[in-house]
Amino acid sequence: MPKSKAKLPLFGFMVAFALFLILFPAACLATRHRHEDCGFAFCGNVNISYPFRLKTQPRHCGYHKLELECENNNRTTLVAKNGKFSVQEIFYENYTMRVIDASLDRDDCNSFPLSSLVSYVGCDFLFYDFVSSPGISFMYVVNCTKPMKSSIYVEASRCTNKSNSSSSPSSYFYFLDINTPPSDFDQSCPVEAQIPITVNSISGMSTLEIYKNLSKGILLSWEYYNGTCSYKASLQDVLDLVRYGLTIYLQSFLNFFLHGPKITSDLTYKRTYILCLGATGGVILLRTLIGVLCLLALVMYKWRKRHLSADDAIEEFLKGQTNLAPIRYSFKEIKKMTKNFKDKLGEGGYGSVFKGKLRSGHHVAIKLLGKSKGNGQDFINEVASIGRIHHVNVAKLIGFCVEGSKQALVYDFMVNGSLDKIIFSEENKNTLGWKKMFDIALGVARGIDYLHQGCDMQILHFDIKPHNILLDENFNPKVSDFGLAKLYSVEDSIVSLTAARGTIGYIAPELVYKNIGGISYKADVYSFGMLLMEMIGRRRNLNAFADHSSQIYFPSWIYDRLDRGEDIELGDISDGEKIMVRKMVVVAFWCIQLMPADRPSMSKVLKMLETDVELLEMPPKPFYQLPLETSSEIHGCENPIDEPTLSMHADYIEEA
Template identity: 55%
Template sequence: MVFMSCERPVNTPFYLDTSTCIDNGDYSSNSSISHSKRYKYVTIDARVMDVKDSCRLEQMVLTSRPGNDHPNISCSEIHNDLVYGFELSWIQVICDSYCGGNSCYRNDLNRVQCYSKIGLGRRLLYFFEGRQPPYVDYLSIAYNWYLLLNIVLLYLTAKMVLGAPCVVALLIYKWCRRHLSTNDAVEEFLQSQNNFMPIRYSYSEIRKMTKGFKDKLGEGGYGSVYKGKLQSGRLVAIKMLDNFKANGQDFINEVATIGRIHHMNVVQLIGFCAKGPKRALIYEFMPNGSLDKYIFSLEGRIPLSIEKIYEISLGVAHGIEYLHRGCDIQILHFDIKPHNILLDENFTPKVSDFGLAKLFLAADSIVSLTAARGTLGYMAPELFYKNIGGVSYKADVYSFGMLLLEMASRRKNFNALADHSSQIYFPTWVYDQVSEGNDIIMEDVTEEEKKTINKMIIVALWCIQMKPSDRLSMNKVVEMLVGEVECLQMPSKPFLSSLADVGDNLNPTCSTMQSGESSQSTQF
C-alpha cells in the first residue's frame, strides 16, 4: 500500500484521496509535512509507471491484499487492510526441511505436497494447525511401484521396436568417428610439417577464390578441378578432393611430396585447405591444360610441332629425374601419363598429380608396396609379376617410356580396334617397324623431324624393357635425348624372352655412354 503526496490534484479511480478519510486540519499541523499545499493519495500495489510526475512517494506498508485490480477503492477497505496486516508463508520452510529442496505447494486442504527428484512417484506430507509430524501416503508408494512397472514394460517394448534404428544409429556414429579419425590423421600430419612453403586457406577463402566453384576445369576419380584467382590476381587451379581414402592418404601424399619441392618441370603447390572432410589443393594455373589433348588426334585442335613435342618430352624427363635424384628423399610418382603432364602458357611441361606418390630414402633401391598402383597401360610389369624384379624408381622409367612412345607416334599405346593383331600392343609393332628400317607413318615430316622421332622411340624402347635392371635411369634418359640419334642402338624387344646383355647391342662409337648405364643398371 503506497501513500503519495502530489503538487496537483490527480484524477484517477485507482488513487484514493485521503482528505475524505482523515482530518485535514490535524494532518496539516504535522511538523514533518511541508507548509505548501499538497494533495494526499493512497493506492494499492503501485508500479513506478503508475506514479504521476507531480507526485512523490511518502510511505509504503505491506498488506495481504492481492493488488489494486479494481478501481474506486474506499477508506474502509484501506482501513481494514491496515488492521489485518500481512501474512507470512511457512511453505518454503517445510519444503526445505522435509522435501529436501524439491518442488512443493499447499493445496486447498492445507496439505504440502513434495515431488521426488527421480520422478518415479510422489510422497505426501500433511501438516495441520501448525503441527509438523509427517503423514506418509502409502497409496503413493503403491503408485510408485505401478509407475516403475510401466517404465520397465515401456523400456522392453522400445528395445524390441527400436532395435533396428539403434543399430543404424550406431553404424552412423561409427562412420562419423571414422571420418573424425581421418581428419585427426590429416591434421596431425599438417601440424608435424613446420617447414612447408604452401599456405593454408580456409574453406570460405576457397569459395571466394572460385566465385562459388563457378568455372569447372575438369573432373576425375579424385574430385573436381576449378579455376580460381588469388587476392594478388594470380590464377590458380583448385582441386577439390571428395573421394579420398579412409585415412586421407591421397591428400597427405600430395602435400607431403609436392609441398616440399620446387622445379620448373614440377607443378607448384601454392596452398591447401583441410577443414574436416573438405580438402582442397591449390596449384599454379596451367592455361594449356594436359598433354593428352595435344598428342592424340582430335578434330579442331592445332597439333604441336615435332620440335615442341620433343622439348616437352625432355622437360618431363628433367622433372622425373629431379624427383628421383634432386631431393634429400626419393619421390616415386607411380602415375606418369599424358593426363598428368600439364602445360603452361609457353607449353613448358609440369609433372602433376602426386596422389599415388611414395617417399623413400635415396639409398633404398627396392621399395615395398602392398598393392599395385598406377594406370593400366603405363604400369611397370614388376608391379604385377614379382619374379621379374623388385619395385623401384624404374617403375617411373617404364611409365615415361610408354608416354614417350605415345608422344613420338601421337597415338595411344594400346589399340583394341587395330586392323592387325600385331598392332594391338603398340610397343611391339613400333619395335618391328624401327628394326626393319620402316618409318612410323606421319604426314609432312622432314628428315630432321624423322631423326627426332626415331630418337624418342629408341629411348622409349630402352625405358620399357621387361626387367627393371635393363631399363635406363632418368639421368641416362636425359643424356640420350639430348644426344645424337646415330649413337643409339636398338634394345631388346620388349616383353619377349630375349634378354641379352645391354652392352652387346651398342654401337662401338657410342659405347662409353651406353656401357656406363649397363654397369650401373644393378646399382640403381
C-alpha cells in the same frame, strides 16, 4: 571530513577490486586494437602504411612480420628470415611489392645475392610467395673451393680487375642454372642460396646480364589470411597488452575520482559513495559479461581447431610439418576463390578441378578431392611430396584446405591444360610440331629426374601419364598429381609397397609380378617410356579399334617396322624431325624393357635424348617373354606371355 578520510581506503580497495575483475576483459578488448592504421610514412620514395610499419613506429601500427627499416632516411629494407631485401616499390592496390637483394645496392663487387624468402603466416595475415609471371625461374649461387672451368658455372663476382695478390682466394662464387642435371654438380661447390630471376634460364648469359636482370627486382605478393594465428606473443607483447588495457580503465577511474564533485557533507559523501558503487558494479558486470563472452569465443575456437578435420591422420601429418611452403586456406576462402565453384575445368576419379583467382589476381586451379583413399593418404602424399620443392618442370602446389571431409589442393593454373588433350584429341593432335613434342619429352624427363635425385628424399611418382603432364602458356611441361607418390631415402635402391599402384597401360610390370625384380625408381622410367610411345603415335598405346590388327598395340607394331628396316609413318616431316622422333622411339623402348635392371635411370635417359641418334643401340623387343618361374607362378602354366597380354593382365589386376 574525518569520516570521509576514513572511507578513502574503502574506495581504494573497490578500485583495485574492480580493476582486478576487469583486467581480463580489458586485455581481451585490447587485442582488437593490436593492429591499427596509423597513417603513412615515407622512406625515400617508398610510401609505408598499413599493414607495413617502420621499425621506429609503435608496435600496433602494423604487423610484426612486416616491419621495415629506413636506412639513412632513403633506403627501405625488409629483413627476412634468410636475408635482407631492399624495397623499391609497394603496390597496395594489388597487394604486391618489388624488392631486390640488398647486396645489389652496394658498390662492393665481391658482395653476392644470397638472400632467400620463405613463406610465413602471421595473425590474420599471410606474406607468401613470388608473383608467378612468364619468364620467372630460379638459379643457384654456389660457393666452390676451387675455380670451375665449365661454361655452366657463371662467374658471380662483379669485379672487373682481378687482384694481383700471390695468395689464392679460398672461395669462388658462381651462378648455376636450376635446371642443371644433378650429375653436373661438382662436390666442391655446395649451394649457398636459391635466387629468383626474371628469365627462363641463365644458360648462355654473362655475369653482367645476370646482374642487370637481378637489378630489375622481383614482385612479392601478400594475402590476408583468416586461418590459424601462428604468431607467438613474447613477454614484451603480453606486457604491452596489459598496459594497454590498464591505461584505458585507469584513466576513466582517475578522472572520476580526481575531478568528480567535492564531498561537502556526510550525505553528499553517501550519495557519491552509492553512485560510485553503482557505477563500479555496472562496469564490473558489463566487463565481466564481455570477458565471459571472449572466454567462450576462445573455447569455441580451440574446440573448432581441434575438430577441424575428421581425418586424424591428415591433422597429425600437418602438425609434424614445420617447413611447408604451401598455404593452408579455409574452405570459405576456397569457395570465394572459385566464386562458389563456378568454372569447372575437369573431373576424374580423384574429384573435380575448378578455376580460381587469388586476391592478388593470380589464377589457380583448385582440385576439390572426393572421398579420400587410405585414410587421407592420397592427400598426404601430394602435400608431402611437392610441398617443399620448386622446379620448372614440376607443378607448383600453392596451398591446400582441410576441413573435416572437405579437402582441396591449390595449384598454379596451366593455360593449355594437360598433354592428353593435345595428343589424343583429333582436333588438337597436330597443334604441336615434333620439335615442341621433343622439348616436352625433355622437360618431363628433367622433372622426373629432379624428383628422383634433386631432393633430400627421392620421390617416386608411380602415375606418370599424359593426363598428369600439364602445359603452361608456352607449352612447357609440369609433372603433376602426386596422389600415388611415395617418399624414400635416397639410399634406398629397392623400396617396399603393400599393393600395386598406377594407371592402366602405364604401370610397371614389377609392381604386379614379384619375380621380375624389385620396385624402384625404374617404375617411373617404365611409365615415362609408355608416355613417350603415346607422344610418338599421338594415340593410346592399346587401341582395339586400330585400322589393322597389327596396330592394336602400338609399341609392338612400331618395333616390328623398325626391325624390318621400314620407316615410321609420320607424314611430311623434315630430316631433323625424323632424327628426333627416332631418338624418342629408341629411348622409349629402353625405358619399357621388361626387367627393371635393363632400363636406364632418368639421368641416363636425359643423356640419351641429348646425344646423337647414331650412337643409340636398338634394345631387345620389350615383353618378348616373361621368366619361366614368373609365368608359372601367376598363370599356372609355362607359356610365354607377349606384351599386350601382360599389359592387359596388369591393368586387370589394378582395376580389381
